[in-house]
Amino acid sequence: MKLFDRFKAKEKSKRAVLIGLDGTPCTLVERFIKDGTMPNMARLGASGSLLQMDTSIPDISSVAWTSFMTGANPGRHGIYGFLDVQPNSYKIYFPSSRHIKSETLWAVANRAGKRAIVINVPSTYPAQPLNGILVAGFVAVDINKATFPASLVPRLQAMDYRIDVDARKVQQSHDALMDDVLLTLDRRVKLLLELYDKEPWDLFIGVVTDTDRLQHFFMDAIEDAGHKYHTAFRDFYRHIDAFVGQIGERLKDETLLIMSDHGFTPIKQQVYLNRWLVDNGYLKLKDNPRSIEDIADGSRAFAMDPGRIYINLQGKYPNGTVAQGDAARLTAEIKQGLAEISDNGTKIVRRVYERDELFSGPVVNFAPDLCVQSIYGYDLKGAVNKTQLMDREIFTGMHTQDDSTLFINSPASALRSDKPHITDVAPTLLEALGLAVPETMDGRSMFR
């Protein structure tokens, strides 16, 4: 009988664990496995599969983690960046969990009666109720609004749990920042292991974001053996590896995935796309602009972090100047112009994507018209107050799109052979739990 078979299939399902390492490049993990910095990762790797993964475009955490949690592209889930402009205005807003339009992986699991623990996933603030526990990650402001259920808050406070590294510490000193990175990681790992051991769950998701914070400010250190923080960088990853080992030794028959939401590479230059738009006559700004809210009349396009470009269309924006019929020609012209940007003779733009090449779904109308992807080393920025096209700031690391990490504790023979994409992670976890993948997910399970 059909029904009976379905009940039987359900009983076979087991638990699944996902450990997130924000911004950890696959090539760095491979290097640390080879040189002995990550022996636990090496042990896991020997019986499982370590794969390089593509992430979302744009390759920043808010977009990437939302693509992870929904298994969907931004045209469905609606998160295109840390900042966005409200419809029919240039007013900036900060998308939060309430703006995510697609169902999360844990909501799907909850519907099947599975309990989920979800700790420190970026873009889950404010915490939405679920069957389980959720402590939101970046950009969570208030621990009370970041935590579900509220009864967990005193426990978090007693453990001195930190939602995030305070990156502003770098203004004091790099030492102060490094101390904060290590302290935050220590508190995070304590919470993750305690919940892993003491709470019931079917799906456990724990993300470490301290990796990303380290790499934004210390990425130069790992490339240079003589760098003041070279050893500290490596030691930090020994802590990460110890944590991976602690999860590894707890595994019974759980499926384990370890992933990052993007890779990292050292910065050569930051590139300010709004400056380029101004210099080429596409954008006009008011005096002393702070954000794109200070756009002036007569603008034809504007950019938002990291490489998003929007055509200032009539009817779409209050001071739109570009008629619908002229948009395609302008888009092509800007695309061509961007391709020519160079630094000492090196072309820095790898590819410019048009909207429909990347995004599809019910909220595709809010998508950028173009997404610029740079070559390694040239970090695209949306700042409006820059007087030159390129510059260096305090940051030494930038994100990469094609070097995210995906580890699965299954041999390669059990997995698809094509390169995974971040939207494949949720379907993989659902299959591990014995659940069907909803049609609203774009990704496919990595299991054969």
Next chain:
Amino acid sequence: MEGKGLTLWFTGLSGAGKTTLARIIETELRHRGHKVEVLDGDVVRTNLSKGLGFSKEDRDTNIRRIGFVCNLLARNDVIAIAAAISPYRDIRDEVRRDTGAFVEVFVECPIDVLAERDVKGLYKKALAGEIKHFTGIDDPYEEPLAPEIIVETDTETPEQSAARILARLEELQYITAGSEPDSYSSEDEEEVRRRLEALGYV
């Protein structure tokens, strides 16, 4: 915002998602400034209708009571949300007739999907004969003929269904279109901006 009262009536099989949707709509409407109450069938049977069983007569009494309370709430500008199987068409139509503004939402989901999902473990018991008078198994369910809204919870996510319900309520002009919900207060926004600046995103 002071709005008009309304009875929003969810009907459908057990486990179809009536309570889930009622709670999402409740949260959203409260956020938009409406007064909202939810009368959940499972909860009502523990108080207002305690002692009633699942015969047609008892089921009808249960629905009449829920309808009565919804009507009282709605005429005091509350959006009253009922989430009850309410399997019989005639009694739903009776409530509709005796109540002011009434919007019926048919929460549709095929019974084999529900039996597989079986969140409350009831279908297994009903199929095994351990529960009698179970709607859809050995008791009838009469689908609405002209509900204001039909949502299909086997193919839509709860958020999608909720969005369609809200859109229909806007269309019927019971509620005004909501702007995007604010997640950050203005002080929070400044803090978010500073943190994003610290990582070079602003």
